[in-house]
Amino acid sequence: MPEFATALDSITRVHGVRGAMLVSVSDGLVVAESSMDGVDGAPVAALTASLAGRLRRTTEAAGRRLPTFIHLRAATGTVLAVPSNDDLLVVTIGAPDINVGLARLEMLHVAERGI
Amino acid sequence: MRSVGAMSDSIRAMTAQLVSDPASMIFLPLGEALRQRGQLDAAEKVALAGLGRYSESADAHDLYARILGDRGQLELAFDEWDIALRLEPDHVGAHKGIGFLYFVAGELDRALTHLETAARKLPDDDGAQTALARVKEALARRAAAGNGAGRETETAVPTEEQAAVPGADPSRLFLGLEGADDGLLLLDTRGLRLGGGLTSPEGDDVADAVSAHLAGVSQEASRTARLLGLGAWISLAAESPDGHLFVVAPTPETLLLLVREQSVPLGRLAVVADHAAGVARAWLEGLQ
Numbered sequence: 001m002p003e004f005a006t007a008l009d010s011i012t013r014v015h016g017v018r019g020a021m022l023v024s025v026s027d028g029l030v031v032a033e034s035s036m037d038g039v040d041g042a043p044v045a046a047l048t049a050s051l052a053g054r055l056r057r058t059t060e061a062a063g064r065r066l067p068t069f070i071h072l073r074a075a076t077g078t079v080l081a082v083p084s085n086d087d088l089l090v091v092t093i094g095a096p097d098i099n100v101g102l103a104r105l106e107m108l109h110v111a112e113r114g115i
Numbered sequence: 116m117r118s119v120g121a122m123s124d125s126i127r128a129m130t131a132q133l134v135s136d137p138a139s140m141i142f143l144p145l146g147e148a149l150r151q152r153g154q155l156d157a158a159e160k161v162a163l164a165g166l167g168r169y170s171e172s173a174d175a176h177d178l179y180a181r182i183l184g185d186r187g188q189l190e191l192a193f194d195e196w197d198i199a200l201r202l203e204p205d206h207v208g209a210h211k212g213i214g215f216l217y218f219v220a221g222e223l224d225r226a227l228t229h230l231e232t233a234a235r236k237l238p239d240d241d242g243a244q245t246a247l248a249r250v251k252e253a254l255a256r257r258a259a260a261g262n263g264a265g266r267e268t269e270t271a272v273p274t275e276e277q278a279a280v281p282g283a284d285p286s287r288l289f290l291g292l293e294g295a296d297d298g299l300l301l302l303d304t305r306g307l308r309l310g311g312g313l314t315s316p317e318g319d320d321v322a323d324a325v326s327a328h329l330a331g332v333s334q335e336a337s338r339t340a341r342l343l344g345l346g347a348w349i350s351l352a353a354e355s356p357d358g359h360l361f362v363v364a365p366t367p368e369t370l371l372l373l374v375r376e377q378s379v380p381l382g383r384l385a386v387v388a389d390h391a392a393g394v395a396r397a398w399l400e401g402l403q
Contacts, residue, residue: 047339054335055353058328063315069354072336075346
């Protein structure tokens with residue numbers, strides 16, 4: 001699926017991004033990935049899909065609309081996620097010094113293009 | 116309260132007993148002890164092994180439900196408590212658990228039925244009595260609203276310990292901070308609210324429901340960061356079209372949720388959350 005990889009390349013060019021992928025929300029499987037050197041995509045996909053699902057239920061319980069951007073900050077890295085249409089999640093793994101703002105914009109752009 | 120050392124000894128002894136006699140019912144207190152220590156993977160393993168042998172035991176289903184509840188898997192927990200009640204209609208733990216789940220789901224009449232049963236059978240159980248009191252308060256507010264009295268802001272019922280500590284009133288936890296009554300929420304890792312409040316954009320009190328779901332979120336965040344080799348998680352932010360959520364852990368046993376309008380930048384939320392976490396830590400120290 002080269003068109004998926006091309007779309008993800010715009011994200012992986014952002015400073016601090018270690019890799020980006022498209023994940024199926026319903027089954028937590030990798031649909032496409034880009035520049036995931038040193039990162040095992042399968043667990044990233046499964047865990048991020050599960051986390052996004054839980055956050056979705058939490059925002060629903062809070063009476064808010066579904067999340068459009070998720071940012072998990074950890075001691076030595078960052079996980080970003082943007083839900084797209086068609087049961088897909090755009091996921092980015094980054095270093096602690098990742099440019100979150102720029103990565104977010106590129107991810108939203110990829111998601112809005114309706115991959 | 117038992118010391119950590121005493122509990123470790125107890126767990127070791129129970130584990131040894133279970134190894135020597137795998138058919139022993141000791142898996143019930145062992146699983147509960149592991150759950151209380153937050154060793155949910157181990158507790159689940161013990162509970163499932165026990166359920167494999169005693170699938171008709173309401174106590175075993177109750178134990179597994181409590182573990183699932185701690186994980187934030189509330190629907191599965193409900194199913195397990197439901198099975199427990201089918202096996203043993205008077206099972207107190209299942210009434211208490213299912214009553215709590217109905218409460219956080221906003222089904223107050225059903226919650227009342229189960230919690231009244233639990234509280235009647237466990238008159239000395241603070242958790243059951245407090246939960247029942249909260250349901251009765253919520254029903255009273257609903258009735259008052261139905262009579263045209265309007266919506267009132269819920270006031271959390273403090274535990275006996277909180278009531279005994281000066282300045283520990285949970286409704287005053289974030290006093291002086293922006294959004295002290297609505298938009299700042301402190302909860303424990305089991306999903307029970309400790310202080311603060313939260314309402315939906317429609318004005319409904321959603322603090323308890325969100326707390327229940329958030330416990331699972333934090334466990335998932337922790338698991339994700341750990342398994343991806345990213346170390347401990349620091350914060351979790353979610354941006355939605357009508358509000359931002361920001362979660363931090365003031366202590367290993369608590370979570371702080373900050374909710375603000377979408378116009379408030381996520382970067383500012385991090386600063387406010389950091390400040391509120393400091394306030395929460397000081398408040399928690401006051402309880403000890």
